[in-house]
Amino acid sequence: xxxxxxxxxxxxxxxxxxxxxxxxxxxxxxxxxxxxxxxxxxxxxxxxxxxxxxxxxxxxxxxxxxxxxxxxxxxxxxxxxxxxxxxxxxxxxxxxxxxxxxxxxxxxxxxxxxxxxxx
Amino acid sequence: xxxxxxxxxxxxxxxxxxxxxxxxxxxxxxxxxxxxxxxxxxxxxxxxxxxxxxxxxxxxxxxxxxxxxxxxxxxxxxxxxxxxxxxxxxxxxxxxxxxxxxxxxxxxxxxxxxxx
Numbered sequence: 001x002x003x004x005x006x007x008x009x010x011x012x013x014x015x016x017x018x019x020x021x022x023x024x025x026x027x028x029x030x031x032x033x034x035x036x037x038x039x040x041x042x043x044x045x046x047x048x049x050x051x052x053x054x055x056x057x058x059x060x061x062x063x064x065x066x067x068x069x070x071x072x073x074x075x076x077x078x079x080x081x082x083x084x085x086x087x088x089x090x091x092x093x094x095x096x097x098x099x100x101x102x103x104x105x106x107x108x109x110x111x112x113x114x115x116x117x118x119x
Numbered sequence: 120x121x122x123x124x125x126x127x128x129x130x131x132x133x134x135x136x137x138x139x140x141x142x143x144x145x146x147x148x149x150x151x152x153x154x155x156x157x158x159x160x161x162x163x164x165x166x167x168x169x170x171x172x173x174x175x176x177x178x179x180x181x182x183x184x185x186x187x188x189x190x191x192x193x194x195x196x197x198x199x200x201x202x203x204x205x206x207x208x209x210x211x212x213x214x215x216x217x218x219x220x221x222x223x224x225x226x227x228x229x230x231x232x233x234x235x
Contacts, residue, residue, distance in 0.1 A: 004161075037226075042228065043207055043209075043228055043229040043231070044226055044227065044228045044229065045162070045209060045211075045226035046226075047224065047225065047226075091161050091162075093161075105150060105152055105167060105211070105213045105224050106152065106164045106167060106175055106177070107152075107154075107162070107164060107211075107224070108164070109161030109162050109163075110161055111159075111160060111161050112160075112161055
């Protein structure tokens with residue numbers, strides 16, 4: 001069964017520094033998608049970045065980049081130049097393959113990492 | 120362009136009661152998924168609706184049921200509430216793709232349910 005593991009319950013980072021949030025995954029599927037979401041205290045899940053299992057290059061979205069190491073089954077999120085507004089819970093998730101015609105939007109989430117950006 | 124909306128924002132119920140939560144997907148989206156997020160945990164997939172049918176279901180009992188309307192909006196119903204059902208319930212919408220290539224999935228702000 002698919003599983004996402006986030007081993008860092010909490011992280012601290014100084015403003016303007018870079019931080020890496022760890023994520024490892026387990027799946028026997030060849031085709032899958034990996035996501036990172038940000039959840040502020042308000043509760044809404046905000047999509048940050050996506051990496052497909054067949055994508056050859058690491059995904060980047062502004063200050064966010066995903067360090068995808070397929071052989072190690074890791075998909076770490078790197079946030080560059082941290083800002084105070086980056087303080088939030090961060091979840092790594094994997095899309096399970098299945099459902100209608102093989103497509104599904106069922107996401108399996110990790111337990112999250114609470115990031116605190118210090119001034 | 121309205122995003123995903125959910126109602127109500129907060130809800131307090133008593134054990135044994137029934138509750139209905141509502142979700143309107145982002146404009147142009149036709150698939151709705153529901154997630155339960157207990158305090159301190161990641162969201163857990165409950166089920167997904169597409170074309171007014173439940174297409175996939177997570178490991179939740181039959182007390183959890185849903186419905187999708189022709190306008191793609193959706194309801195989540197929970198019967199015989201237990202204390203353990205207290206959680207943030209998130210709705211997510213997306214556009215179905217036969218090729219499974221799309222990954223856009225937008226979440227609503229959630230409904231926080233407290234069962235006493």
